[in-house]
Amino acid sequence: MIDFDRVVVDTQKLISIDSQNPGPLEAECADWVTERLRGIGLKPVRMEVEPGRDNVMVTVPGVDPLAPRLVILGHMDTVPIGEGWTYPPLGGVIDDDRIYGRGACDMKAGLALGIGLVEALVQTNTTPRSDVVLIATVDEEAPGMLGAHQLVADGIVRADDQVLAPEPTGMRLRQRQMGLRWAKLIVHGRMAHAGRAHLGIDANHVLAKIVDRLKTTFTALPFEDEILGRSRFTCGTIHGGVATNVVPGRAEAELDLRIVPPLVPEDAVDMLTRTAAQTIAEHPGARFDVELLGARRPPVGAHDDSQIIRGLRAAYAQHAGKQPVVGGADGHEAYTDASMVAALTGSESCTVMGPGATDQAHTADEFVPLADIELGSKLLWSLVQDW
Incomplete structure (x- = not known):
């Protein structure tokens, strides 16, 4: 199982690292992610996108080379801190079962979940069915989304990959994304x-x-x-x-x-x-x-029969006791790294589901509920176990 408590600690640590875009950007965050993954016993690879701005990738090999890879994308940059905060924006303070800080939900908790997943696979000596790939990306919060573009241009992420961005959706399945x-x-x-x-x-x-x-x-x-x-x-x-x-x-x-x-x-x-x-x-x-x-x-979406959608629906039903809500405003208004991969590759197997609400992203006193992180930990582990 994914260690929920460790994911919380990692979320707090990631929040404490200032990675505003524009601003300090992602270098310090990439260094921390790299060392964290090395500490697990993995061998992360850094891929330069621009000078001082690296995507960080790690792979846990699977047993079936023909099985579609599960790729988890988590961006390291945040929007500017702005004004109007009552909690310290880089504090990672826990209050009322929420973690507060810039990037708490968008998306340092989601990135911490990805780290927690690969750590759990290593610590339990679990070999997944397919490769599980975690990529910490740069520049998601900017118009160019350079990190995602580079992943596709270099052939790192492909059209046949099953891609999940654990961005803030309140742990609802956001199967489609608006064009922009x-x-x-x-x-x-x-x-x-x-x-x-x-x-x-x-x-x-x-x-x-x-x-x-x-x-x-x-x-x-x-x-x-x-x-x-x-x-x-x-x-x-x-x-x-x-x-x-x-x-x-x-x-x-x-x-x-x-x-x-x-x-x-x-x-x-x-x-x-x-x-x-x-x-x-x-x-x-x-x-x-x-x-x-x-x-x-352009507008993009994942097919109902794609493995990532079927897997997430099943995992959610297992732990929440019902199917995830999809419909009406539960599409996804934001464009994510997963969306950009879909747009560039033509994939219909890229989706978004993660802790925290879109309504909290980019706000003063941004927060992520601990309950979402806990559910996300259970859901991700089941997704890989049943892949």
Whole structure:
């Protein structure tokens, strides 16, 4: 069995390592993971993605070389700490049966579970049916998701692998993931004295109109997926102007466009471009640019009959006494390393299930419930035993 108490300690230790992205990044975390795995008696391999940024991989060999590998992906980076915390963000404090800290659920508890699994296999002298591969990745929280890209480019993770990212899902099975396209929209107006505002073109105002219309457009889309729900639009950042008394000549916004089938990322970009062009046409002299940010991320999903889905359903039923909830908002709104592997390889055997709730990810006082870690420990062990 996976040692639940040790997973808790490892989660706390991982939280204490500052791996914000952007920020200190993953080097210290990768060093700790490497030494932790060596301490188990394993031989981790480090694979450079960028200078100072290594994916860390370890394999527990299985007895059947033809059996599909189980690949567990756990990213080491976190989003920035931000403000508004009442618990120390790098403290890993346990209170009210929760572990608090940046990355607690997204996803240092999930990574600790993966470490706990390979440790349990070694300590119990258990040889799994297939290879069990744990990979601690870099850059999952950035637009490029460089760690996952490198794994596929180097042939480390393949289309026939059964891939699990134990990201925060509240231990619910997230079988599908929304598509995603990030973009920067830049509006160019004309500066003028605020007292002679009619001589300028207010880039802030034009940008605000475009953003408002995009929100309306996305809300009105007729497509609804039975698991993922509906497409979503978020204006994540907006900047414009140079001074209070100057008509802004330039404004920009970074947009998050999340889509469900049958839409693909190009459809989202087309809606953005058409809406911007129609609005700009109402303001002679203004113009706009669109810059695409990060990787193309189409909607992806795991097939009902894939081994990873069948195995997780059976393990969950064994320990929770019921089938995992799948449907409605229980798809997955976030794009993960598993999602990117699916997008790049065409795989239908990549999924997401792990401790902590998506609602807690990226928040102040982020936490992961101890109960989720305990269930995750039981579930992962059963998954491998029954593989």
